[in-house]
Amino acid sequence: MHALIVYCHPEPHSFNGALKDIAMETLQRLGYSVEVSDLYAEGFDPVEHPAHFTKRADTESFAPLTEQRYSFREGILPADVQREIARLERADLVVLQFPLWWHAQPAMLKGWFDRIFVYGGIYSGSMRYDRGRFPGKRVICSVTTGAPEPTFSLHGRSGHIVSLMWPIHCSLYYLGMDVIAPQIHYGVQGGGLSYQEEESFRAQLEADKANWARRLESLEEETPIPFTGWDDWDENGVLKPEHPTRWRL
Amino acid sequence: MHALIVYCHPEPHSFNGALKDIAMETLQRLGYSVEVSDLYAEGFDPVEHPAHFTKRADTESFAPLTEQRYSFREGILPADVQREIARLERADLVVLQFPLWWHAQPAMLKGWFDRIFVYGGIYSGSMRYDRGRFPGKRVICSVTTGAPEPTFSLHGRSGHIVSLMWPIHCSLYYLGMDVIAPQIHYGVQGGGLSYQEEESFRAQLEADKANWARRLESLEEETPIPFTGWDDWDENGVLKPEHPTRWRL
Structure with missing residues (x-):
């Protein structure tokens, strides 16, 4: 088994x-070979831009999608995009490790989606959702938040x-991947911010590392988040009227 | 009245x-002075990074937030961040114009959130939500999507x-702004992609421009999206048990 950890944070410590380190160690101990896309360390450019297409x-x-498709077909995608696609292709498990910044992934990781999920290569009109490029490939987000857990509850x-993870999970499912429920590390206040002192920060880190390692040990047994698929939708891409999960409004 | 249009697309045409152009023209005709943050043209760097903090x-x-707060207090924020904050401060109305890429704003615009919404300056623990920095400042997202409208309906x-706009709207409300319901331009397939031919593309563009101009003309009369605020939450940041909008589960 092979795992890719896409890691997005500017500070190694x-x-x-x-x-990221504990996931790497744990997966290796479980027999995975592990590769890391360290987006900051590798200086990944997250901005989709004409300059990438020579x-x-x-x-x-x-038009970004036109150029993505053309470059894919011609085999002339930018080198960093080719490298990241190859990493994605050879992974059985993908872990996205990032902090929640402004209710979403940081720009650096958002741009990894924008540039790597290439139209005409990684997806197309007929190759997406449950007919997507990566059936059986498992993906899980491991996310830190600044605010504490209760504030992220249904009425927080x-x-x-x-809801905040939904757009990200939609994108991953769009590629056909099996999306596993995320691991959320709440209330992480690094760098001498408000509520948290160094000692409690260390204690939380050790607890979260242990929880995360335990989770990874049994990840293979977990059932992915259910999504609807092509058989559930009508010709307009909407749940069929008789579908059992439709809201009765 | 003064408006800021934050415009995020790599192609001027x-x-x-x-x-963006029709919004500028319309707002000027209505008597606004208008400023544009053209993120691509200005080469904005969306990546929050140690290199920005000399x-x-x-x-x-x-730790990004620690450095943001320190730089704000010392008056040494990066020049581009200072410029964007000043633009935001002097605007009565903010328009965010962007395409929906991977169920969210492009990395370029996500990074504008990450870098410009400075901790300790634009928000803090006590200055956010309905006690946020920008009460009465109105903000609206104008968003193009590739897929057609029915696929973005409740069961699409x-x-x-x-749901897809929710994380973005949460971020804007966090700063205390009045968030107006977005203008969504569905099914925009530029650049010779699948369903749409040049002629229908032009026709749609003219229709969407007209709709958007009409919407802007009466925007001042619109009621912002309602959000809960400090008086609605308990000490854990959760809706009080007696709050009328709590789900009965």
Whole structure:
């Protein structure tokens, strides 16, 4: 088994860095070979931009998806995109390790989605959702938050964590992956911020590392988050009227 | 009245570019002075990174929020961050114009949130939500999507657009702004992609421009999206048990 950890944090000695390390150690101990995309350390460029496409399908007007498809077909995708796609392709398990910044993944990781999930290569109109490129590939987000757990509950002021993760999970399912429920590390206040002192920070880190390692040990037995698929939708891409999960409004 | 349009698209001749132009023209006609943050054209760097902080609060370990607060207090925020904050401060109305990429804003715009919404300056533990920095400042997202409208309905396969916009709206409300319901331009397939031919693309663009201009003309009369606030939450940041909007589970 092979795992890819996509790690997004600017500071190696951060809580996120420690969680990346424990995931790497744990997965190796479980017999995985492990590769890490360390987006900050590798200087990944998250901005989809004409400058990435040296040979263009359309030199007058830049349409990202047109150029992605063209470059994929011609085998001339940017080197970093090719590298990340190859990493994604060979992984049985993908772990995304990142802090929740402004209710979503940091720009660095958002741009990894924007640039690596190439139209015409990784997905297309007929190759997505449960007919996606990566059936059986498992993916899990391991996420730190600044605010404490109750604020991310259904009625919490930070927003329900299920809702905040939804756009990210939608994107991962779009590629056909099996999305495992995320591991959320709440209330991480590194760097001398408000509520948390160094000692409690260390204690929390050790507890979260242990929980995360335990979770990874039995990850293979977990059932992915259920999504609807092509058989559930009508010709407009909407749940069929008779579908049991439709809301009765 | 003064408006700021934060515009995020790599191609000036895009659908997004045209929507930015019509918003600018319309708002000027209505008597606004208008400023544009053209993130791509200005080469904005969306990656929060130690390199942005020349004088550090903590030189050993990089904690973004610690450095943001320190730089704000010392008056040494990066020049681009200072410029964007000043633009935000002087605007009565903020328009975010962007395409929905991977169920969210592009990395370029996500990084504008990450870097400009400075901890200790634009928000803090006591200055957020309905006690936020920008009471009365109105903000609206104008968003293009690739997929057609029905797929973004409650039971649509693209995900309900209300859910997809939720993390972005949470972030804007966090700063204390009045968030107006977004203007969504569905089914924009620029650049010779699948369903749409050039002629129908042009027709849609003219229709969407007209709709958007009409919407802007009466925007001042619109009621913002309601959010709960400090008086609604208990000491854990959760809706009080007696709050009328709590789900009965």
